[in-house]
Amino acid sequence: MNSLSPEEREVYEIIQKAKRDLRHQPIADFLGSGFGISPKGTTQTPQDLDLEFQNAIRDSNNSTSSQPLVNNGSVAPTKPGNRILQRILNKRSNETHEQWYARIDPVISRTPREEYRAWKATLSSADDKAYDALVRKENEQKRQRMQEADAALWDMFKRDLSCRWVPDANGDYVKVCND
Secondary structure (H helix, E strand, O other), rough: OOOOOOHHHHHHHHHHHHHHHHHHHHHHHHHHHHOOOOOOOOOOOOHHHHHOOOOHHHHHOOOOOOOOOOOOOOOOOOOOOOOHHHHHHOOOOOOOOHHHHHHHHHHHOOOOHHHHHHOOOOHHHHHHHHHHHHHHHHHHHHHHHHHHHHEEEEEEEHHHHEEEEEOOOOOOEEEEEOO
């Protein structure tokens, strides 16, 4: 950690937070499935993020260019930002926009707002439109998952409100519901 530059340290911290989120995702998916909520279905792993970080650092150290990699191979005008982070987010070989979004989503969710804006400025217009469409799609899926959770919780509350505790023959209390 001490050998990292401030720019590398910032990316390292973002990656660590994203890895923590990824490690907790299966638990959230499992708990959500108990309520009938569909899982998020990410394919990224913490090990993938480590590899992304190591490759970006290596590429940064070996590169003579200070410009970030951009999807179509040309260099877009950029605002100042963390070039290593931009390399991770912009790197795309044969990935579809959906695969690219799924890969970078854990990192984007932990990227500070100013770095996010700097990165967004590097996107080509086609990639910017595709990214925005995928964000809208993901937000709609989140909204649907929240509606599913809300319906499941409301059903539990409603069912629980129809129950009452009554004493049985032994003097113990049992729950009796009007189902």
